[in-house]
Amino acid sequence: MPAKLSVNLNAIAMLRNRRDLPWPDVARFGRLALEAGASGLTVHPRPDQRHIRFSDLPVLRALIDDDFPRAEFNIEGYPTEDFLVLCEKTEPEQVTLVPDDPSQATSDHGWDFRKHKAFLTETVARLKSKGMRVSLFADGDGDAEAVAVARETGADRIELYTGPYGGCFDNPEKATQEIDLLGRTADAALACGLAVNGGHDLTVANLPALMKRIPMLAEVSIGHGLTADALEYGMAETVRRFRRACGQTF
């Protein structure tokens, strides 16, 4: 089964933020991605707004609502009160909760579900009461019991943190080990009723093997590698290349 592709616009926003100028235009690249068949857009606003700015969110919401009503908006981030209010105002189809600290350069681990179960349960209920699907960022370490705890929070999905796999681009043996761990985590999640997303450092090169091991992957969100390719191939062609790597036919 093909995975849906959600294009993460953080890297485009980071390029824009180098200057006090409105380009590259985040909404324009979001439109190009959706026109090329991406299933949705992802943003990961951080408190310092170093990538996506809070003011980008209503613009992207309107883009989807007005011109791509079948697409989904996915907002990722650490659930501070400000973040939760932002989600409640924007009403994305999906919120992905990530345990990252504002000082982190990027997301680099999943939740400790046992430790944060009560907090996550309360947060998941708050978001779901407003109609948002909730996904929890999870380490792909094969810990089936941790995944069962994730299920008990009431979340709909987990998003497998694929960074360690993406980092194995020059080490096929280690990549095989990482895929095995990700696969076992996905199996445990699917067995207890969670759907499975994936993301971080995914590329056209490393997606097919992941898809082969986890054919039930519902969605991948991809930003860094996709933006790098867009510099070479353009956004539309890049989205088509990633869709093919997700197993989509068109």
Ligand SMILES: CC(=O)[C@@H](O)[C@H](O)COP(=O)(O)O
């Ligand atoms: C949760 C996750 O892996 C992504 O949201 C990632 O953090 C992308 O954000 P940056 O590209 O801004 O690091």
Ligand SMILES: NCC(=O)COP(=O)(O)O
């Ligand atoms: N959830 C992962 C994501 O949105 C994109 O991560 P990356 O491709 O920028 O590493």
